[in-house]
Amino acid sequence: MSETTDEQSLASRLPEGGFPPPPELAAQANVGPDVYERADADRVGFWEEQARRLDWVEPWDQALDWSNPPFAKWFVGGKLNVAVNCVDRHVDAGHGDQVAYHWIGEPGDTRTITYAELKDEVCRAANALIELGVQAGDRVAIYLPMIPEAVISMLACARIGAVHMVVFGGFSPDALASRITDADAKVVITADGGYRRGAPSALKPNVDEALTKTEGVRSVLVVKRTEQDVEWTEGRDVWWHDLVTGQSTEHEAEAFDAEHPLYIMYTSGTTAKPKGILHTSGGYLTQVAYSHWAVFDIKPDTDVFWTAADVGWVTGHSYIVYGPLANRATSVMYEGTPETPHRGRWWEIIQEYKVTILYTAPTTIRTFMKWGPEVPAGFDLSSLRLLGSVGEPINPEAWLWYHEHIGGGRCPIMDTWWQTETGAHMITPLPGVTTLKPGSAQRPLPGIAASVVDEEGKPIEPGATGYLVLTEPWPAMLRTIWGDDERYKDTYWSRYGEGVYFAGDGAKLDEDGDIWLLGRVDDVMNVSGHRISTTEVESALVSHPTVAEAAVVGATDATTGQGIVAFVILRGDAVDSGEELVKTLRLHVRKEIGPIASPRQIMVVAELPKTRSGKIMRRLLRDIAENRELGDVTTLTDSSVMDLISSKLPAAPSED
Numbered sequence: 001m002s003e004t005t006d007e008q009s010l011a012s013r014l015p016e017g018g019f020p021p022p023p024e025l026a027a028q029a030n031v032g033p034d035v036y037e038r039a040d041a042d043r044v045g046f047w048e049e050q051a052r053r054l055d056w057v058e059p060w061d062q063a064l065d066w067s068n069p070p071f072a073k074w075f076v077g078g079k080l081n082v083a084v085n086c087v088d089r090h091v092d093a094g095h096g097d098q099v100a101y102h103w104i105g106e107p108g109d110t111r112t113i114t115y116a117e118l119k120d121e122v123c124r125a126a127n128a129l130i131e132l133g134v135q136a137g138d139r140v141a142i143y144l145p146m147i148p149e150a151v152i153s154m155l156a157c158a159r160i161g162a163v164h165m166v167v168f169g170g171f172s173p174d175a176l177a178s179r180i181t182d183a184d185a186k187v188v189i190t191a192d193g194g195y196r197r198g199a200p201s202a203l204k205p206n207v208d209e210a211l212t213k214t215e216g217v218r219s220v221l222v223v224k225r226t227e228q229d230v231e232w233t234e235g236r237d238v239w240w241h242d243l244v245t246g247q248s249t250e251h252e253a254e255a256f257d258a259e260h261p262l263y264i265m266y267t268s269g270t271t272a273k274p275k276g277i278l279h280t281s282g283g284y285l286t287q288v289a290y291s292h293w294a295v296f297d298i299k300p301d302t303d304v305f306w307t308a309a310d311v312g313w314v315t316g317h318s319y320i321v322y323g324p325l326a327n328r329a330t331s332v333m334y335e336g337t338p339e340t341p342h343r344g345r346w347w348e349i350i351q352e353y354k355v356t357i358l359y360t361a362p363t364t365i366r367t368f369m370k371w372g373p374e375v376p377a378g379f380d381l382s383s384l385r386l387l388g389s390v391g392e393p394i395n396p397e398a399w400l401w402y403h404e405h406i407g408g409g410r411c412p413i414m415d416t417w418w419q420t421e422t423g424a425h426m427i428t429p430l431p432g433v434t435t436l437k438p439g440s441a442q443r444p445l446p447g448i449a450a451s452v453v454d455e456e457g458k459p460i461e462p463g464a465t466g467y468l469v470l471t472e473p474w475p476a477m478l479r480t481i482w483g484d485d486e487r488y489k490d491t492y493w494s495r496y497g498e499g500v501y502f503a504g505d506g507a508k509l510d511e512d513g514d515i516w517l518l519g520r521v522d523d524v525m526n527v528s529g530h531r532i533s534t535t536e537v538e539s540a541l542v543s544h545p546t547v548a549e550a551a552v553v554g555a556t557d558a559t560t561g562q563g564i565v566a567f568v569i570l571r572g573d574a575v576d577s578g579e580e581l582v583k584t585l586r587l588h589v590r591k592e593i594g595p596i597a598s599p600r601q602i603m604v605v606a607e608l609p610k611t612r613s614g615k616i617m618r619r620l621l622r623d624i625a626e627n628r629e630l631g632d633v634t635t636l637t638d639s640s641v642m643d644l645i646s647s648k649l650p651a652a653p654s655e656d
């Protein structure tokens with residue numbers, strides 16, 4: 001099929017004027033159309049109103065202190081305990097028997113955890129951390145599979161004021177070690193392993209290896225999940241079931257300052273060193289709770305909410321843990337991958353638990369598209385009433401498929417734009433208000449100020465393309481990069497002047513003022529909704545003894561959004577063993593960073609296209625990686641380099 005026919009058939013399936021909110025939903029939606037005007041009239045007052053949805057031990061005396069931008073303080077003087085807000089307060093209000101999580105292990109084992117049980121578990125874990133000597137402000141690394149202990153550990157930290165630093169279980173020992181070093185964590189919480197793709201995959205050996213590369217960790221708390229054999233370091237390692245299970249369920253929670261650090265989450269930037277994004281307590285919880293309630297229209301008594309993501313990413317932090325719990329939601333938490341033991345696993349879970357709201361990423365939706373609509377059609381998905389998307393722009397084709405084959409044509413889709421740094425939703429429709437346009441995240445969340453600007457920082461005209469900026473501080477914003485205030489200022493706040501946050505995304509504004517996100521404008525790739533830095537992969541490649549130079553680009557990929565394509569120049573003495581070398585290098589990157597950073601293609605080349613000033617021209621490499629006609633080559637030192645590279649290329653890999 002030619003592209004034009006595709007576009008025509010797509011256009012004919014888009015109702016003119018978009019998809020209006022379903023009338024039944026709009027009639028009882030948590031948030032109605034008047035909200036924008038209200039929030040615009042008094043933005044800070046609007047957030048104060050949302051903060052009052054939480055329990056504060058001490059009220060704040062100042063809602064926002066922005067006297068020293070870009071360092072914001074929200075709810076200054078206020079005190080609260082984040083874990084108490086997420087758990088105890090619901091138990092105290094008589095909801096102890098409500099299910100907090102329906103947890104489903106990949107092999108099919110399940111655990112149902114009520115709010116009362118969660119409270120007991122969190123208190124036990126809090127007492128255990130105290131026994132390990134953890135104090136308020138200390139950093140605790142969490143490297144766990146998607147098991148309830150991940151949530152319990154995070155909340156136990158929050159309860160005692162320790163700062164959690166969750167590292168996704170797919171990261172390598174090296175990546176774990178560098179994060180532990182940077183955050184100076186004293187304790188690591190891990191498991192023997194977890195289940196993925198039908199098999200136990202080990203975690204503890206990664207921790208053991210990581211701890212040979214970093215100092216300062218005195219205790220490793222280990223959950224038994226897969227019963228794999230583990231090495232044991234006496235005096236350092238302790239089993240969860242030995243230390244936590246016997247603890248008291250009584251723990252008196254202290255209230256912490258609204259600006260007390262809650263967690264650090266590392267994310268890739270444009271340099272090889274990941275950035276430790278710091279989130280604090282009161283503002284963060286206010287915005288994740290509000291956005292979860294408003295955007296997903298959560299009805300705690302009847303909804304079953306499922307964010308199908310890993311707690312190792314910010315999506316899991318904000319919308320598996322803090323948002324849903326703050327709103328007393330009942331959530332589904334699933335350990336494994338969508339194709340295990342069969343390709344209908346998700347739909348089976350939705351059918352069985354009567355899930356009403358599903359939140360996932362475009363890359364997963366496109367995978368389901370490949371598997372075909374007959375898979376979900378075999379299950380009863382009629383419980384669903386609302387869908388969400390996050391991680392990258394959702395292409396209209398995937399949006400329509402999701403709408404039709406998962407949502408049965410009746411569920412609005414919330415395309416939520418946000419980042420690790422923003423902590424919570426920023427640009428998103430509202431389900432009872434917005435007429436949806438597939439492919440657009442549409443407008444700022446009430447209380448959020450955003451704009452699309454040109455190179456000079458001037459707002460662009462409708463129809464034009466520019467850069468997304470956030471023009472006012474927001475409650476869930478990052479407070480700094482851990483240990484590096486200068487980098488925080490340089491990365492986000494230096495491009496357009498004081499108080500303007502540069503998100504790093506390109507965007508288009510349409511005639512109605514709706515925002516269409518266009519992807520990253522920096523050297524950051526988006527692979528399956530995960531941010532990976534080109535520089536980080538390049539430095540992993542050049543750390544291999546055979547590689548002299550490397551250039552990495554993100555090439556459009558029909559399933560993962562972008563795929564990693566690497567061009568390498570070998571050292572003089574290295575032998576190009578073809579496929580074998582490519583395999584070795586791929587393994588090396590997996591070892592250095594983790595499987596998510598494994599290049600889709602690695603091409604050995606004799607030279608790289610460079611400008612006269614020596615800058616690698618990634619644009620041209622991207623053209624090659626995507627099999628496109630080459631763009632302008634006039635700034636190259638030697639344009640024959642491109643012919644040389646092109647002539648060496650294998651055909652691009654096919655889609656499967």
Ligand code: WT7
Pocket residue numbers: 267314315389390391392393394415416417418419420421441503504505517518519520526529530531
């Ligand atoms: C980057 C942030 C937010 C949790 C998941 C990723 C891209 C995210 C959307 C969306 C278009 C999106 C942006 C952003 N992105 N959501 N709905 N539409 N792009 O968090 O790893 O911090 O990545 O993901 O490029 O900058 P992250």
